Amino acid sequence: MKNQRIIVAIVLLALAAAPWIGISDYIIGVLTMICFYGVFAMSWDLLFGYAGEVNFGPSFLIGLGAYGAGLADADLGLPLPLCVALGTLAAVLGGLLLAIPALRLRGPYFGLITLVAVLLLQDAIVIFAGTTGGEIGLSVPDILSVNATVNFYYALGLLVIAGTVLLTVANSSFGLILQAAGQDAIEAQALGFNVVKYKIAAFVLSAFFSGLAGAMLVFYLGTASVDAMVDIAVGIQVIIAAVLGGRRTIIGPVLGAAFLIGAGEILRPLGQVSGVVVAAVALGTILIFPNGFLGLLRGRHSA
């Protein structure tokens, strides 16, 4: 555990120093995207790894954050921090609206409902294209910064804050109860815990960071679009990153995101094929090492 903290600290310091060792703005941009996807994947792991619920709709929460913030900026012209706050709020409220009925169901229904939610949001954006920009996307007048390094620090800061909060929660008594609820809900209830309450709280926390990161991503990219933030494929990327990195670790999913985004960029010259290669490698890794990158590292240590 202690070693792990030191390694994380070194990696973070190295990342913080990265813009000053003469790497290109392009690489900084890739690192920025890794930070955003890292937050998405970490938030997802809290639900999957700890609460035992498979949320197929991370992009529902991301999309609510993104379009909430985007519309507040483009239509209402509110100041940027307020737009981000409104986007986050939209994700939290939307998440609550989804989770409260869905988490009362047993079996695979929670996952299915979250999947449908993504499709609904996607349809809604297309139907109300007049307001949302539809499939073309919604351009926002404000951006975080024109400077790639400053943008990167925003994203890195978000990653550090989200990681700290999620790890603290996961390792707290709350996290312990959440894991018990995920593994054996009946026993957790027999020990006196209102299981649904904990799962809803975990969902809200997951929605908060997904929405916050989605909102900030809009002002990094300068646009809110279905392809980048809402599409099922975005959600799948997040899920693969989290599983690939290591379930129930919070940190692992960041590694998974780094691999997915990084490999995608490195293989970009291959065109369409790059996606296939990255997906195949991810699939192979999950098949051979179901505990993910971090599970692999930890397994070595204990062996």
Added chain:
Amino acid sequence: MTGLLEISGLTKRFGGLVAVNDVSFDVRPGEILGLIGPNGSGKSTVMKLIMGIERPNAGKVRLNGVNLAGRPTYEIARAGIGIVFQHSRPLHRQTVLQNILLGLLPDRLTAMRAGADAIAHATAIAGRVGLGHVLQCLPATLPFADLRRMELAKAIARNPLVVLIDEPFAGLTSGEVKDFSDLIVSFRDEGRAVLLVDHNVKSVAAMVDRVIALYLGEIIAQGHAADVMADETVRRVYLGGGITTHERPVAIFANTQPILAVKDLSVFYGKAQALEKVDLTLHPGEFVSVVGLNGAGKTTLFNAISGFVAYDGAIHWQGRARTGQSAAAIARAGLVHCPETRELFGDMSVAENIALGGQFLPGPERLERQAWLFELFPILKARLQQSARTLSGGEQQMLAIARALMMNPQLLILDEPTLGLAPVILGQLSDALKYLREQTNITILLGEQNVTFALPHADRVYVLEHGRMIWEGTPTRFAGEMAENFLQA
């Protein structure tokens, strides 16, 4: 003294099945009450109803006069009822101490850190149940008895007024049973009310103050353990007859070509050898029992024969060496395995489970076979639309056998069909086996640790011990040569 826990008119229906019918009793503080009954008697359902895991259709569950029936489980737990499940899933990444600590945490979202006093308390509880030396171990490294101790510790962590314990001694050695009995008695001495749920009155007789016997969802007897054991109705429900064997002459089968011949079969799980050069021969129409204690290797042997695990050695099926066939192909060829765990499709109805077994039969033959099975197991016909999960243990076993028979087996492997079933059900299963032996030409290979069930219909018996076949012969010879050392093992 009035009851601490008062149950009145408790009723639960699953579809048309009345699992618990108007059950009333109470448990006083400082009392151990045994709730006994064969599988399917409704005792587990009563426990779930008290704990709120199932909702009663009618009746009251009063704790200190407050009715808790229909309330969610976590509220019932907080009101002061704790439960020790027979099967539970501990937190595998957390230590024993953290697992116990879980039982002490408040039900608050803002609970971030367990205080020093909570840790001290958890440590004390661990010491009390005998886990003091493994506090920092992970559950996966603990032996079975210690896992049960951990469950006891979790259940009493919240200081419940009433403790429900499901099958307190299942899977424990006699020394461990003594420890657990002492612990349970100490709960009583602290003034808690303890409800033990078990299918066998004998195992709890020594420590209970009173016993209630359930059968088919109703109370059939209550009082002191000795009185309940002596009760006429209870004896009828519980006790079977002595063993009479009915083997057919060996000569009938001697000249036939074996339907299955196993030679030098060995199976390894990693480094551990589960089976060592086992030989086994079955002739068409023969009924052969393999007896052996838990862990002797019976299930491994059957799994190898059915192609579920890899093995060394040779298996000849109907005279031909079998190589590289999938488990599905083996089953289709007529070697059908009815596993110990039954493996029913829990969410599917009885009718659907049976229909799945008959997928490869042409329509008319399927219907004919189904009708034949309903004669063999009439109870299944009454339960046709019920989902398999809601059947009692005995009914599930019958369904598992019926589904296997739908596959038109030439060889039927039955692995521990009596596991956890009451004698009255064993009687029905035994009748079914007798019928199969006498009225059909299906070859039967039965694995059992229950010798009284394995012998009566067998033509031949094998004894498996620590992965080796140590004896083979007729049931009659078994009584003289093997029964002594086997039964006392």
